[in-house]
Amino acid sequence: MEGEQKQFLSDLPKDFSPFSETNIKVKEEDPFLFYPLKDNSSADADLSPGCSYELLNLKLSPFFETNSEVIVEKPFLFDTPKVNLSEDANSITDADPGYASFDLTSFFHGNSEVKKRTPSLLDLLRAYLSLPLPKSEVKEENIFLEGFPRDNSSDNGDLEFLNAETESQCCYKGKKEKLSFINSTRDEASSDASSAIKPNLSTITNSTTDTLTEDKNVESEATSEGPGVDLQLQPASIQSPHIGSRWRIHWSNTDGGVLRRQMTDVERMVLRPNHEGEQCPVCGDRVSGYHYGLLTCESCKGFFKRTVQNKKFQQYQCSADANCHVDRTCRKRCPSCRFQKCLTMGMKMEAVRADRMRGGRNKFGSFYKRDRAHRLQRNAMRVTVIPSSGVTSQPQTFYTPADHQVSSSTTDQNTHIHYYDQTKVKTEFIKTEYDAHLQSPTLSSSTNQQISDFIMRPGYLVDHQDSIAALLNTTNEDHLIRFPTTYPLAEVKQEPFDYSEHHFVHHPLLEYQGYTSTANYAPMMPIPTVTTAQSVVTSTSSSTTGRVSEPTRTSPVLPLCPAPTEKTVDHFYNSNMAEMCKTLPDDSQIIRIFNAAKGMKGEAHSFAVTVADENLKVIVDWAKNNQLFGKLQLDDQMNLLQTSWSTIHLVDITNAMIHGNLSPTYKITTGEDVSVGAVALLGYRLYVNTWNDIVNRLRNMGFTKFDYCAFRFLALFDQSMDHFQAVSAARSRVLQAWAEVRCSFVSGFMSIFEEIRRLSHDAVRYLWSLQSNFPELWASLRPDTSLVLEMIKTSATRPTDVTSTVPHISVPLQQTTYAPVVYMTS
């Protein structure tokens, strides 16, 4: 569980202090030096009692660890409360002006008393929360262009573009504009157009005069592929693209820095459905194509299929610590970890058809296509960043064998790759879009079937409504949007759906009036895109935030293009339920957590705490990225989390249980079978039946993803915090949005939510009671490394709430500016 602490730590800047007040910093290269942070230019250190200093980087000190805090309780050797340290030659060595330096070991003795404190997990959590969300350094009007071929299934469109022998520099001019790639050979193109387009082109060079002939025109045909950006190549200097020649594009950012990318053979390879040389993100074997949402090898494809089809993931058990290495040579060794890795890397259980229908072209077609394009783009972005001052260093080659892995994953969980923050925005969208594709006839029916199967297993009440509800809750709120719960599944037939055009919401009135159409999307009303996604929560998943560290902060790098249709909004209150839903964590998260935790050693309580700790991370990230939550004062954020985490946690497990995503019991390393209820209730078995009953009731009521979303938000903005205007406002907004989709019939759900909330608080009280009633058991839960336990302890032992002394740390709004993906017309 050391990892827990690391998790938060790793997302913190190196020099970040969890103690936000008065710090003394010790220079790393000079570990015996420290100085008051308040004023570096003064050597005055306030050594009066009560003064608190933090010691950093005290590697050489035998007494103090890095990040430990020293509280001065009595004056030091010096008898004055304030002393100019640098003037005392006895114990203070000379130092840079402004730095007091002395030997700590001699300093902290005599009549001084020093208490040491190391940062608690809550300190780290606080620090983590106070970190600003990653923010792009590139201004909207200067967002770069991305250029890559419109992905039109390997016809010669690719070829033309790829081999265009041109180089250009361009700038972003509006999200909705289309890309025109104008060939110089087409005269009419040169003058026309695009009054809105400002080419801003610089030198166009032909790097090679290629020999291959085929002179294909790259046309400026406007397509409706999606919003793009006009890219116009200066006609005069452009020659016709030749097959085999190189093509370059530059990006500009605010500072005039240029990001350069050059098409390579490898890119060409990537663009074509030829995955030679690609490595499976799960095991590293050779990729054979897209399988279940990810470019994987044949064996992992088969493994994933078998696992999901036969629900083997419920039986898998890691004999080690659930973090086995998985590669080609050892992939057979631990199916549990292999499956975990499959999920982590982005394979989708929903893509396995329960009806086992064969053939049929994949329904993710456009997703995969776009993914290819994004992969290309992503790789390009990671390639060469030419600093703003530097004008023309040579473009570097940028593909390394390891590179593709990031691109192989359609989600952003890869831990070892630096993405730029906007990537995640984009990725989030892809996920959504991807999920939308899951509803295609083949997949949706099978998904439904599959989930029904889960629900149908012994021990579960089920009826037809359940399976519908299950379907509706598979992956994405869009299911809900387009499949009202009352419609029989058999009628489902999907129509093409364009996210770019509308945001749909369930229209309550039509549904309420019993509008019955077999066209299941009929009762939906397109809502003009006034309210948009991104509002409730910025999409950035900060579980990866820390790993993004370098590029987001220092490089002039341009953010990756999000999906072209991404819309943004900057206010929570504009959001509707569908948009809120988009911020919810992936369904597979809780499955992953359970499977990973059951392999850890420890008995049932330990299992429950591990699950809770893991889920807490997800919860924290979710909350942190919520715009409203992020604007609260740090202490309020902490309080809110302390109050609400247990309810959110219980809601999460309840939701997963309702939809059959969890096995009813988990066999843990002690051999014991632990029911999900016991885990959900943090070991409190007394109410497991009560909870099971709640699960069944909600399931029978057709608990949807919207309801789940509402529960989660209501839990976060806990009613006990309603005295904060921001919290109560958020609550009403959630209730309002929820009522819109639920036709105001939410009271039944609300009362159950209340039950859940009470249960969760009871569970927390129970767990805390172990501390006094069963100290050994409590100790075995390793309270020093569990954030959950620390939260419980803090809540339980918290004296009357003291008003915050911590200054408000405002978290900047997530930048909501996105550059479009540009699709090359052909």
Added chain:
DNA sequence: CTAGCCTTGATG
């Protein structure tokens, strides 16, 4: 159970 190869069949 694994994993390579085969068959399917909606899609563009």
Added chain:
DNA sequence: CATCAAGGCTAG
């Protein structure tokens, strides 16, 4: 009609 991701089959 070619594609290409699904599922199926089967030797090892």
